[in-house]
Amino acid sequence: MDDLEFRTRAFSNPLDEQEDFRAAADASPERRQLLGELNEFEKDLQRTLMAVDIPGGLKRKLNQHARPASPLRSRRFLALAASLVVATGLALNLFLQPGLSAQDLALHDELVEHMHQEAPSFDNRMDIDINNDSGISWNEIETILAAAGTSLKTPEELAALHMIFARLCGLGGSRSAHLVARGEHGPISIIFIRTAPVSRGVELRDDRFQGRIIPVNEGNMAVIGEKNEPLDRYESMLRDNIEWSI
Incomplete structure (x- = not known):
């Protein structure tokens, strides 16, 4: 089997x-x-x-x-x-999104549930005074990415972001990486899911969050933020620099 x-x-x-x-x-x-x-x-x-x-x-x-x-x-x-x-x-x-497969829908729903489960953790980090919080080091980010079978070819721009949260999770039935950066209007989740990619881009449907699940080579990337958060630059920053170790 x-x-x-x-x-x-x-x-x-x-x-x-x-x-x-x-x-x-x-x-x-x-x-x-x-x-x-x-x-x-x-x-x-x-x-x-x-x-x-x-x-x-x-x-x-x-x-x-x-x-x-x-x-x-x-x-x-x-x-x-x-x-x-x-x-x-x-x-x-x-x-609303014709052409999605059952696998696409299952990953969408799993991701929405995961976001609400993790939100209290990174919301608390957002509440810490930015002037007194040095965030998470890039070495820690790289460790999480490597454990999830992911790396970034040119991480300098991403490393300049104020990262406040990094954790391994089990999205898609595999070890995945969930990073959170401090955005203009709230936390921005950057999630790398090392599984069979969705058949096409999947728009997130949720009362609080907006974002997309994007197929990238052998895996998936999701960029998710608050309703009024501009996310396009994060997608373009990451899309061409992801490498998977599958």
């Missing part, structure tokens, strides 16, 4: 017990790590689902038009509703 088939089945059902799937997982530490992360996500989702408190008014209205149901059935209804919300979001993205 190749990596693409394994990832497809893992995201579809991380609890798959079929022999070929389990054998494929056991054959690679990276696959076992991915499966562990997906199982943790599944558990978090179940805990969130069970913790949902349905507003009393809505519950009464639903009960007026539905026959009595067991708690498990009610939870299944909520799960279905959540699935419909996700499907609606995917359909809207397909309508």
